Amino acid sequence: MAYPIYLTIGNIPKDIRRKPSHHVQILLGYIPTTKLDGMPSKAGRRRALANLFHSCMRNVLGPISSVGETGLTMMSRDGVWRRCHPIFAVFVGDYPEQALVTCTFNGRCPKCLVPPGQLGKYELFPLRTQRSVIGSYLLADQDMRQFHQTCREAQLKPIVHPFWATFPLADIFISITPDILHQMLQGVMKHLISWLVDIFGASTIDTRCKSMPPNHKVLLFPKGITILSRVTGLEHKKMCGILLGLIVDLPVPGGLDSSRVVKAARALLDFLFLAQFQCHTSDTLSQLDNHLVAFHNNKAVFVDLGIRQNFHIPKLHSLLHYASSIRLFGTTDNYNTEQSERLHIDLAKKAFRATNRKDEYAQMTTWLERREKLQRHSASIDRRQNHWQSIQTRTLIGPPCVRAQSIKMAQSPSRKAVPFADIFGKYGAPLFQDALADFVVAVKNPELGARALCDRARNALLPFRTVQVYHNIKFTARNDAQEMEIVDAVYVRPEQRDRRGRIIPARFDTVLIQGSGQSKFFTLFTLRFGPK
């Protein structure tokens, strides 16, 4: 077991911070993982553990925080020395860690003073402020009894000198940020899926999962979603992608209006997708709030159906704070706990494996220190060879925009000569030959009107009996890092058999084509069949 604390700097662009290979998140230290089993009292043990955590954090962060106001000179990657003021801005952690850090009790909001019975409401309550609680914590140096009593009245844990008490320009309650992984995917979405399963029944939901056609970037659950036992955040994310399709137009037991269930589910899903945007405008942020309002306006349907009695769920309440946190600290991918879970592999697991399993912490820190030195040295060599310039010319992330897509196809067709009879029978395109004649006539006689084209096409003779067929088209676009990536794919493939004689079912994807007249024909042909 290890309890690592990481540190990163907000100035670093997130596309650099996201890549572990850039080493912009450093390990500050390991917090003790002891459970203090020797202490007989459960409450005393819990209090001692919380105090131990804050004391360790004070040790770790003290030297950094003391120069927040005065500043200190640091060299940046380009080799220039600058005066920097490290200020504690954001704490990223899951809910128990947020409660531990802010000294609030379990089941309470670490950001505002919402009473436990009001967590399910769409209502903002007065925010907690560091200034208002700091007086209570200063009492620890004077009268211990009064300190405990004041903390109890303020609904705060009596921690002696919380680590953030002396930080300049910081407010620990503001520093608590949304957490997509634990609050949304493994929290609210997990609840929503279980409510929908309760309403419509596990077998109905699973049957719909099984009949889902394959599609690009859609993870299929061929055995259903209700039989899975330990569902990861990624699996919940993929389930959310198909959830609305699973429940739409399903009848609700008791003859109640199913549209309210769909509206409530859709509102939460929209909120989830918007909350994960990599870039926001004031418009998208107001939409984020609108979706939350839409959920609260329709949530009563779960009570009417007897699925829930109330919505006193801290994770559901936390959604109220998303928009304000995004305004303050940027989009949620800046402070997602998924990133630190990835760091555990490098900075805890790999480090542990490098030891002989005896007195491991000392060996782990030595191993990591050596690795850091090597990384710094190679960065320094890079800098001397002026490689850093290439990093500086990277493109910045702009506002969300429609990215130009291009089509990617194989050079040679999947089938070189398919007779018209097979296009009709195996590919299910009975009107293909007529449409091809219309197309050929339209291309050869662009001056003719619709009526004349129709007449001419009726008498047209195609001087071939077979066509080339392409079974797959990929759509590519540039991502934020300006790399080409496949954003969608279309398959047209009749039933076939593999080498062992097993049947591979046919796949014909649905394609919606925008356009009219001749352009429609043209798009249709290039989509399904390569030009001869």
Ligand SMILES: [Zn+2]
């Ligand atoms: Zn709150």
